[in-house]
Amino acid sequence: MIMKLIETHAHLYSEQFKPDQAEALHRAVAAGVGTILMPNVDHSTIDAMLELEAAAPETCQAMMGLHPCSVGPGFEKELQLVEGWLAQRPFVAVGECGIDLYWDKTYLPQQQEALRVQLALAKQYDLPIVLHTRSAFEEAFELVAEAQDGTLRGVFHCFSDGLAEAERIIALGGFKLGIGGVATFKNGGLDKVLPHLDVAHLVLETDCPYLAPVPYRGKRNEPAYLPLVLHRVASLLGQSPEAVAEATTRNAQALFGLPS
Template sequence: MQLIETHAHLYHEQFSEDRAAALHRAVAAGVETILMPNVDHASIDAMLELEAAYPATCHAMMGLHPCSVGPTFEKDLQEVEAWLARRPFAAVGECGLDLYWDATYFEQQKEALKIQLALAKQYQLPIVLHTRQAFEPAAALVAEAQDGTLRGVFHCFSDGLAEAERAIALGFKLGIGGVATFKNGGLDKVLPHVALEHLVLETDCPYLAPVPYRGKRNEPAYLPLVLHRVAALTGHAPEEVAAATTRNAQALFGV
């Protein structure tokens, strides 16, 4: 089975000792393509170096994470835009809204998201959204920007069925990761009602490792664990889920 990992921070320092080995494990597990979201100005160099070292496997995005939005966010977004103008990227992201960690700069987060939604349309790229405890305000901004050309992923989706249906109605995919394997993750009440055409797979490594590795460092080689959980919850064979989610990611990201 061929799989596309749509969200992996493989350039993260947690992989500094075994990054090449982690890549080999991923490929051995059937993960042939890895999409890497940017976080802020400090993550760009490491991300692009990894992409340059493994151009057939690793593909970079460009964006500003909501948890990196602060007093200098406008300057940071100028750098994002400069990079988007300079060379191709797989997507704008990751960006969005986060009310879990700190709401101090929430108004700035919303402004940053608006700007990045506009950039996604300008460069005709999908956008990858982080919406932790902030689905409703994020969806409202997406709806406001949607002109029929905006597309992307609600990354690390862990909300309810109503939110899933709203995301799909906005023309977006649901990024399904390790939360699907959690006993109280809630996706067991959502995924049985969602068609495979609306899903892509991700790990969000090094975070949110699936069971049985929960609490440990996550990596792309664990993506088949997510695949099999999605298969169990949707009633499809793993091969069907692999084919559908790979097809969805290819069409969305052009990889």
Template structure:
């Protein structure tokens, strides 16, 4: 079976001791493509270095993570825009709103997201959305901006059935990761009936490792664990989940990259 990890920070410092070995494990597990969302200006060099070493497997995305939005976020977004003007990227992201850690910069996060939505439109790129404890705030911005051209994924989706249906109505997909394997993750009540065509698989490595690795460092080699759990929830085979989600990921991100 072939898999795609639609969201993994494989350039992270946590992988520095064994990055090549970690990626080899992923490839051996059938994970043939890995999409890397950017965080801020400090992560760009490491991300592009991984892409340069694995140009047929690892693909960079360009954006500013909401947790790295500061009072001076415009400077960061100027760098994001400069990179988007220089070379191809698979998406604009990771961007969005995060109210889990800090609510004091909501206004700045909202404006940073609006700017990145505009950049996605300008460059005809999909969006990778982070919406931790902020689904409504992020979805409202996407709703206001949706003119039929916006597309992307609500990454690390763990919301309600109503929120999942709203994502689909907006023309976006759901990024499903390790939370689907958690006993009280809730996705077993959300996913049935939605349709595989709306789902992407992700690890969010090095975070949110699936059972039985929960609490440990996550890595793309664990994508099959997510796939088999999604298959169990939906009552289909692992092969069906692998084929559909890989196709969905490459359709979404491959248009902008070198995959077609």
């Protein structure tokens, strides 16, 4: 039986899929991925993302946001564009946004400001927010906790921190952990975390074209690999893949307001 999965984070519109985007989409659907949620990066990705959504509206749904790695001088213009799009038409979430201190800490104040603005937009439009927190869990969490008034909800995408961080996210209320290929990595660390968590707090993602799961690690990732993540998560939780597929699909439907 093919299980119906929701891919909650895929850059399927990226340049890396130019040669075979339609085939990658077909492979995903054949693998049981019924819905693909696409986070925006910045002004340069909007057209490609919306074109893919228009070409495959039954499968692909777009978010709108500004990625922290695209925050630099003149980031206010990028945010104005995000605000303009959110006012213009429906999106499934605000994202991908957050803080990234992995490569560069130069623009931390600007990243903090951009995140504050997008948290406010998520509340204004009553949308979930999709958070990127690479090497910046504390910095991002602090702002999310500050903004949490009981209405804020979303995903800490590409979760790869420890059990203490997972428990803090869960205690915040309204947020899920986005689990992807890192769960399959030998030293990814999630084998120490996931066995202690309830599946009610999880959604599945690939973050393609990045972070391909084992045995494709180091190659281009794609939504068709989501079942590999599912099977690893099920194994760590000590549950059947069917039960985890059903629960994570339900979690994503409820969080993103998708039809069941």
